[in-house]
Amino acid sequence: MGLLQLLKSQLLCHLIICYVFLVSGLIINLLQLCTLPLWLLSKQLARRVNIRLAYCISSQMVAALEWWSGTECTLYTDPESYPLYGNENAIVVLNHSYEIDFLCGWTFCERFGVLGSSKVLAKKDLAYVPIIGWMWYFLEIVFCKRKWEEDRRTVSQSLQNLRDYPEKYWFLLYCEGTRFTPKKHQISMQVAESKGLPKLKYHLLPRTKGFWVTVQNLRGTAAAVYDSTLNFRNNEAPTLLDILNGKKYHADLYVRRIPLEMIPEDEAECAAWLHKLYQEKDSFQEHYTQTGCFPGPVVSPPRRPWTLINWLFWCSLLLYPLALLLTQLISSGSILPILASVALCSAGSLGVRWMIGQTEINRGSSYGNTKAPLNSN
Ligand SMILES: CC/C=C\C/C=C\C/C=C\C/C=C\C/C=C\C/C=C\CCC(=O)SCCNC(=O)CCNC(=O)[C@H](O)C(C)(C)COP(=O)(O)OP(=O)(O)OC[C@H]1O[C@@H](n2cnc3c(N)ncnc32)[C@H](O)[C@@H]1OP(=O)(O)O
Numbered sequence: 450m451g452l453l454q455l456l457k458s459q460l461l462c463h464l465i466i467c468y469v470f471l472v473s474g475l476i477i478n479l480l481q482l483c484t485l486p487l488w489l490l491s492k493q494l495a496r497r498v499n500i501r502l503a504y505c506i507s508s509q510m511v512a513a514l515e516w517w518s519g520t521e522c523t524l525y526t527d528p529e530s531y532p533l534y535g536n537e538n539a540i541v542v543l544n545h546s547y548e549i550d551f552l553c554g555w556t557f558c559e560r561f562g563v564l565g566s567s568k569v570l571a572k573k574d575l576a577y578v579p580i581i582g583w584m585w586y587f588l589e590i591v592f593c594k595r596k597w598e599e600d601r602r603t604v605s606q607s608l609q610n611l612r613d614y615p616e617k618y619w620f621l622l623y624c625e626g627t628r629f630t631p632k633k634h635q636i637s638m639q640v641a642e643s644k645g646l647p648k649l650k651y652h653l654l655p656r657t658k659g660f661w662v663t664v665q666n667l668r669g670t671a672a673a674v675y676d677s678t679l680n681f682r683n684n685e686a687p688t689l690l691d692i693l694n695g696k697k698y699h700a701d702l703y704v705r706r707i708p709l710e711m712i713p714e715d716e717a718e719c720a721a722w723l724h725k726l727y728q729e730k731d732s733f734q735e736h737y738t739q740t741g742c743f744p745g746p747v748v749s750p751p752r753r754p755w756t757l758i759n760w761l762f763w764c765s766l767l768l769y770p771l772a773l774l775l776t777q778l779i780s781s782g783s784i785l786p787i788l789a790s791v792a793l794c795s796a797g798s799l800g801v802r803w804m805i806g807q808t809e810i811n812r813g814s815s816y817g818n819t820k821a822p823l824n825s826n
């Protein structure tokens with residue numbers, strides 16, 4: 450292990466990174482709260498301000514992936530579609546097997562200039578995660594309870610609100626609805642069998658309602674669906690803690706641009722179209738497993754300096770007062786403030802550890818562990 454690698458694996462480094470993320474995140478959440486009156490005066494200006502504030506948070510995590518861990522991201526896509534990425538609204542359909550798939554998604558958003566504005570259909574529980582969840586509230590992220598009877602109306606309404614969004618965005622949909630586990634896979638293949646659908650080897654059976662409602666509500670606003678399939682080289686499954694430890698990985702993303710007009714309007718036809726898409730995605734994964742690459746040419750977008758610049762800015766802003774405070778505290782020699790600071794640091798560290806836990810598959814939800822009743826409609 451090299452010296453730099455050893456340094457990156459030190460707890461002290463992780464504590465510093467988490468301190469900067471936590472304090473800057475809370476400051477930004479507070480600034481977002483201050484934009485509330487602006488929403489009444491100029492909604493579009495408030496949205497633009499919040500996009501930039503959100504960038505300051507999410508780009509720190511992207512910086513950790515790109516600059517701290519040095520993870521490389523390769524894009525396999527058609528060179529004719531490439532110039533459109535970042536210059537149009539799109540619905541992204543991504544496989545959901547990795548703990549950091551959302552972070553790789555964010556990295557591609559960053560490289561195409563849509564990180565601050567990008568959206569996702571997220572489970573409601575994530576809205577309560579401090580910093581990220583609170584930031585999402587101001588970004589008009591669409592939340593669902595994964596209960597169609599309740600989501601039908603609220604998801605449609607939230608999607609309608611995005612029709613006049615002032616900046617280009619990608620709307621991410623994990624149609625599988627939950628992360629891949631062997632148990633969830635087994636159950637969902639029983640559902641596939643009972644519906645007469647072919648079995649999938651690498652994906653859960655997609656939930657079609659969210660996709661249909663998204664396509665219907667964003668028709669005329671989103672130009673295309675980006676069918677995206679992610680894999681890591683050498684069969685690796687990195688975690689957020691691996692990234693904090695500075696381990697380097699290589700992500701491969703295969704993207705096909707499908708114009709929105711090609712997607713059927715009728716709900717049943719749209720569902721059948723999505724099932725077929727997942728069968729194709731499964732064959733791409735099989736190709737990757739057999740050959741170690743996706744079909745098609747490689748057009749890799751370069752990493753940009755902005756995530757690093759933002760991170761260094763927050764580090765320089767927040768580390769100096771911390772160092773000053775610690776020096777004063779130690780030189781004062783009084784036990785009570787020292788104990789209070791240790792307690793505060795421990796609470797902060799536990800808080801961040803809990804947030805990291807939200808990304809861990811073995812702490813994931815039980816959604817998909819049982820067969821939901823089959824709908825007839
Ligand atoms: C150029 C580069 C391109 C790309 C770059 C890549 C990406 C970057 C893009 C953007 C990034 C932006 C942000 C990312 C940041 C962070 C994201 C982080 C996390 C958030 C992710 C989540 O929270 S995922 C969980 C929430 N999302 C979803 O669930 C979406 C999918 N779900 C649906 O669509 C659902 O339909 C629903 C949620 C709308 C409703 O849920 P409900 O459970 O009520 O579902 P259904 O009504 O669909 O369920 C009943 C149907 O399902 C069948 N069934 C029953 N049991 C099962 C089972 N075990 N498995 C599968 N199917 C089952 C049942 O038979 C019913 O079928 P019907 O045919 O009758 O519908």
Ligand SMILES: CCCCCCCCCCCCCCCC(=O)OC[C@@H](O)COP(=O)(O)O
Pocket residue numbers: 466467470509510513548551572575578581623626627628801804805807808812813814815816
């Ligand atoms: C600079 C880095 C500092 C590190 C700070 C850590 C911050 C943690 C941010 C938490 C972001 C949470 C995003 C979770 C995304 C996710 O993958 O959610 C899972 C859902 O799709 C499905 O859930 P499930 O049904 O449980 O599989």
